């Protein structure tokens with residue numbers, strides 16, 4: 001499938017679109033859908049095929065999340081986390097498989113070493129021709145501590161102090177090789193100019209590092225940094241250091257307020273607010289018709305293992321929690337209930353506010369309304385409560401409407417697209433929704449440059465060491481204005 005040459009509507013930044021890769025599907029039961037990829041033994045081929053499909057459609061990047069532990073508790077809610085390919089390995093593999101698409105790997109700052117991460121990231125950026133991005137997280141998984149020889153997962157401030165230092169150390173290391181440091185003159189026999197090989201000399205508490213780095217400067221100068229988190233310290237890291245903010249936004253009103261706040265705070269830090277791109281995850285479930293999309297959603301709901309009774313004691317969605325969850329949501333006790341029985345309009349009328357919000361969610365995702373030809377079952381309430389993402393169910397045109405409204409009214413710059421299961425659903429997005437957005441002038445029709453920074457409209461930062469040489473005062477926070485890409 002060829003992408004043609006005209007670009008997005010003049011004067012508007014095109015929507016940024018990345019594929020958030022989850023091998024066995026982002027919907028909890030996606031791996032059970034007939035024909036869906038469900039065996040991590042075949043992940044290499046699925047990673048390759050998905051990346052090439054995304055590149056053929058012109059997506060800006062493919063994105064790999066990370067989690068530093070596993071266990072049976074992940075089976076029902078997040079099966080894609082249980083056994084997966086490590087993100088930096090995945091992007092290193094794809095650097096040789098793809099040629100234009102950006103490659104973003106999640107790294108956990110709480111368990112990373114600056115020099116090692118600087119080497120790996122500078123190497124993959126050079127090997128990929130400047131297509132690497134790093135998503136810096138601090139982690140929410142307490143088990144990660146024991147997997148890294150620690151007694152406990154650090155508290156919020158400790159994690160973010162460490163993450164801020166890691167980013168500052170990375171940027172000083174990436175800039176080790178100034179312009180002209182490598183001479184490699186066979187005639188004179190001069191290989192390098194030591195005056196342009198800069199030590200990092202970072203004196204941090206968590207990531208002190210001497211440098212210089214033994215890898216040339218990344219093609220992109222600084223590898224673009226994404227940050228995903230939820231706390232106030234997470235927002236501070238976005239405002240002061242991130243190039244992209246990955247925010248879990250749940251509704252259009254909040255999105256507009258959040259995106260405004262991020263840009264305002266970034267400007268208060270002396271940054272160009274439009275140099276911080278705001279991305280949010282969306283999980284489309286696509287059908288040729290709305291009814292077909294609803295049917296796919298209904299089938300995925302039916303495949304999520306919940307039951308009113310004890311769930312043979314396995315962690316995940318034990319019946320007791322399901323029943324308790326539901327009673328908490330609807331605001332009244334339920335005797336033993338049949339998951340597939342219909343919720344009567346009378347019951348629905350007695351629901352709490354939380355229960356009514358859940359009924360709205362079920363209607364948005366499935367068109368189901370109590371007392372109509374598409375009634376609501378107790379199962380619909382329970383499963384839709386357990387699936388936390390922005391799920392949008394519909395045809396390619398309806399999904400494009402949704403993305404357009406979040407881009408225009410919600411103020412987001414782009415989306416991490418989650419796929420319910422890997423099989424036809426990803427192709428329905430790349431071959432259905434992308435052309436729809438291109439026809440509306442909302443998504444570019446070709447890669448305008450070769451690097452991830454060029455796809456994202458980010459400038460290339462100056463070398464912080466050489467910036468320091470031009471300005472006698474020390475650079476307090478090595479974030480520099482950029483030069484055109």
Ligand SMILES: Cc1cc2nc3c(=O)[nH]c(=O)nc-3n(C[C@H](O)[C@H](O)[C@H](O)COP(=O)(O)O)c2cc1C
Pocket residue numbers: 064065066067068106108137138139140141156228229230231232233234246247248281
């Ligand atoms: C959309 C989104 C995606 C995320 N993906 C990851 C991930 O892949 N791995 C991870 O450890 N944390 C991920 N997180 C971030 C965790 O939520 C974060 O590391 C954790 O909550 C600790 O940060 P906090 O104290 O700011 O919440 C993600 C967060 C968001 C909003």
